[in-house]
Amino acid sequence: MAFVLTHLVPGDPAVANLGDRASSDPVAVRLYREHFGLDKPLPVQYVVYLGNLLHGDLGESEQSRRAVSTDLAEYIPATAELAITSMVLASLLGLTLGVIAALNRNKATDQIIRVVSLAGMSTPQFWLALVALYVFFYKLSWAPGSGRLDAVVLPPPHLTGLFTIDSLAAGQYDVFVNSLQHLILPACVLAAFNMGLFTRFTRSAVLEVLENDYVRTARAKGLPELTVVFRHILRAASPPILTVVGLAFGNVMTGTVLVENIFSWPGIGQYSYRSATALDLPAIVGVMLFVAIVYILINMFVDILYGVLDPRIRVA
Amino acid sequence: MSVAALRHPLASSWRRIPGAWRQPVAIVGLVIAAFWVVIAALAPLVAPHDPLAQGAALYQAPSAAHLMGTDELGRDVFSRVLWGARISIPLAMLLVALAFTIGGTLGGLAGYLGGWVDELVMRSADFVFAVPTILLAMAVVAALGPGLFHAVLAVVLVSWPGHARVVRGLVRTTMQSEYVAVGRLLGSPTHRALVVDVLPNVAGPVIVLAALEIGNAILLLSALSFLGLGARPPTAEWGSMVSTGAEHFEAWWIGVFPGIAIVSVVLAFNLLGDSLRDAFDPKAIIKARGA
Numbered sequence: 001m002a003f004v005l006t007h008l009v010p011g012d013p014a015v016a017n018l019g020d021r022a023s024s025d026p027v028a029v030r031l032y033r034e035h036f037g038l039d040k041p042l043p044v045q046y047v048v049y050l051g052n053l054l055h056g057d058l059g060e061s062e063q064s065r066r067a068v069s070t071d072l073a074e075y076i077p078a079t080a081e082l083a084i085t086s087m088v089l090a091s092l093l094g095l096t097l098g099v100i101a102a103l104n105r106n107k108a109t110d111q112i113i114r115v116v117s118l119a120g121m122s123t124p125q126f127w128l129a130l131v132a133l134y135v136f137f138y139k140l141s142w143a144p145g146s147g148r149l150d151a152v153v154l155p156p157p158h159l160t161g162l163f164t165i166d167s168l169a170a171g172q173y174d175v176f177v178n179s180l181q182h183l184i185l186p187a188c189v190l191a192a193f194n195m196g197l198f199t200r201f202t203r204s205a206v207l208e209v210l211e212n213d214y215v216r217t218a219r220a221k222g223l224p225e226l227t228v229v230f231r232h233i234l235r236a237a238s239p240p241i242l243t244v245v246g247l248a249f250g251n252v253m254t255g256t257v258l259v260e261n262i263f264s265w266p267g268i269g270q271y272s273y274r275s276a277t278a279l280d281l282p283a284i285v286g287v288m289l290f291v292a293i294v295y296i297l298i299n300m301f302v303d304i305l306y307g308v309l310d311p312r313i314r315v316a
Numbered sequence: 317m318s319v320a321a322l323r324h325p326l327a328s329s330w331r332r333i334p335g336a337w338r339q340p341v342a343i344v345g346l347v348i349a350a351f352w353v354v355i356a357a358l359a360p361l362v363a364p365h366d367p368l369a370q371g372a373a374l375y376q377a378p379s380a381a382h383l384m385g386t387d388e389l390g391r392d393v394f395s396r397v398l399w400g401a402r403i404s405i406p407l408a409m410l411l412v413a414l415a416f417t418i419g420g421t422l423g424g425l426a427g428y429l430g431g432w433v434d435e436l437v438m439r440s441a442d443f444v445f446a447v448p449t450i451l452l453a454m455a456v457v458a459a460l461g462p463g464l465f466h467a468v469l470a471v472v473l474v475s476w477p478g479h480a481r482v483v484r485g486l487v488r489t490t491m492q493s494e495y496v497a498v499g500r501l502l503g504s505p506t507h508r509a510l511v512v513d514v515l516p517n518v519a520g521p522v523i524v525l526a527a528l529e530i531g532n533a534i535l536l537l538s539a540l541s542f543l544g545l546g547a548r549p550p551t552a553e554w555g556s557m558v559s560t561g562a563e564h565f566e567a568w569w570i571g572v573f574p575g576i577a578i579v580s581v582v583l584a585f586n587l588l589g590d591s592l593r594d595a596f597d598p599k600a601i602i603k604a605r606g607a
Contacts, residue, residue, distance in 0.1 A: 111340070111341055114341060114590070115341065115583075115587070118583060118586045118587055118590060119579070119583055121531075121586060122531060122535075122579055122582035122583035122586050123578075123579050123582075124535055124538055124539060124542070124555070124558070124575060124578050124579070124582075125539075126539060126542045126543075126555075126558060126559075127558050127571070127575035127578065127579075130558065130561065130562050130571055130575075131572065131575065134565060134568055134572075138565055200590075253448035253450075253451065254448045254449055254450040254451075254539075257448075257450050257451070257454070257543075258450070258539060258542070258543070261543070262562070272451055272454070273454065273543065276451065276454035276455045276458045277454070277458050277545070278458075279458055279459060284451075284455055287451065288447055288451065291446075291447065291448060291451070292446050292447070295446055
């Protein structure tokens with residue numbers, strides 16, 4: 001599917017990548033097309049692509065002149081670190097706010113949380129990123145500027161590619177602190193949208209559970225409120241919340257394109273922006289495939305979690 | 317029992333709309349949204365300066381003469397923000413209308429006909445859902461060439477499946493409901509049921525979706541412009557103004573004010589949609605009746 005779509009678009013990658021001068025030279029264009037197999041008919045290109053895919057070969061990026069899989073392997077850890085951190089932040093905040101809103105339904109607290117969560121979903125991430133940089137980097141100098149580490153700091157020895165984990169594993173605490181400082185601002189910006197989304201869904205999921213008799217029973221038994229919230233309410237409300245968290249992965253990818261560009265974060269977001277604007281088809285298809293696979297894996301994981309949380313689903 | 321009494325609970329949700337206005341949040345949303353729509357209509361009259369005129373001194377901080385300062389070419393930021401409403405709001409509305417026409421038609425057909433039509437439409441929708449919106453939109457704009465019109469097309473292409481899903485689901489549940497069956501027993505053809513019974517029931521949720529989608533459309537459109545794939549520089553478009561602001565960090569007012577404009581418009585439509593959703597939610601209606 002991704003393959004067909006990216007080839008349907010009318011742009012000419014040869015022209016986009018060779019620049020104006022070279023593309024006026026027919027010999028250069030022909031050589032370029034032969035090199036990337038673009039001179040062959042589409043069905044042939046597709047069969048070749050599928051054959052290579054089976055060997056784990058995603059083709060060669062027309063821009064970086066490296067295998068797309070090499071490019072992806074380099075950029076994925078950076079995005080993973082950013083995306084996971086932001087998802088954890090968004091889930092923690094969203095769940096807390098959502099539960100508080102539901103327990104105070106239609107009171108002032110609920111209305112304030114409603115406005116805060118909708119504000120998170122209404123703020124353009126590119127603008128939030130710039131404001132955050134302006135305030136915390138330019139004005140207050142609390143946060144470092146762009147990139148994953150200060151220019152003078154060497155990356156930790158490669159283990160997972162996540163600098164925070166790798167530096168801890170290598171015992172380089174100064175590198176860990178530095179990478180964390182670089183991580184926190186883009187991760188917070190990226191978390192804003194999903195924080196709002198999770199708050200909304202947690203609120204409605206909890207509201208539905210609150211009406212159940214067993215919640216009233218639990219309270220009547222005199223259980224502490226926190227026990228009721230965690231053991232009785234949150235557990236029953238978690239399946240719909242988990243679904244949204246799984247689906248929110250798409251939002252994170254959209255966010256990373258913008259946030260990575262602003263924070264010069266060397267990840268998939270920047271890579272896909274460069275590839276898309278250069279019409280680098282193998283790279284675009286590679287990113288789409290990667291994202292689709294992660295999307296499927298995350299949602300499979302969510303399905304498994306359902307079973308853990310609700311034994312009734314397990315048999316089916 | 318009359319046929320009308322068997323109508324879907326959603327049909328009566330129209331009566332719930334006044335309830336939505338009792339919420340202060342809904343009123344705030346409506347007021348802000350209406351304010352921006354008026355600004356969009358009257359920008360040439362209310363804006364103190366020409367949005368493209370480069371008369372004033374460069375990089376002036378906000379003052380009485382220039383409420384939001386001047387930008388790197390000496391243009392009045394306040395006037396540009398007001399004119400920006402003329403681009404984002406009508407385009408977002410047009411875009412949602414287009415996405416709804418395409419998605420609604422496809423989803424309606426899928427729900428009504430079922431079979432392979434349903435399969436084809438819903439699998440295409442799934443595909444669009446699986447790819448992050450901005451990735452697909454970027455690829456489309458990059459292929460067609462940057463420009464506001466192409467950006468609109470790209471956003472339509474990524475947003476029709478949402479409408480298709482909602483309309484399909486509504487058509488299917490309505491088709492299975494008793495009153496459609498009763499109508500059929502009374503001898504009215506099924507396509508009549510679509511117009512008379514299905515359409516009124518679909519309208520409510522669709523209005524909610526449209527309000528929420530306008531906000532999303534403005535966000536995505538401005539994001540594309542920010543990346544340099546939508547509106548081109550001289551145009552007073554909010555996303556590209558923020559992008560200009562990013563290049564002139566010390567003059568914060570160039571980028572901050574257009575951003576606030578985006579937040580306020582999108583938030584207004586989201587508040588509106590969110591309150592309307594509560595009002596239209598059939599469960600909320602049942603609860604309200606029970607209480």
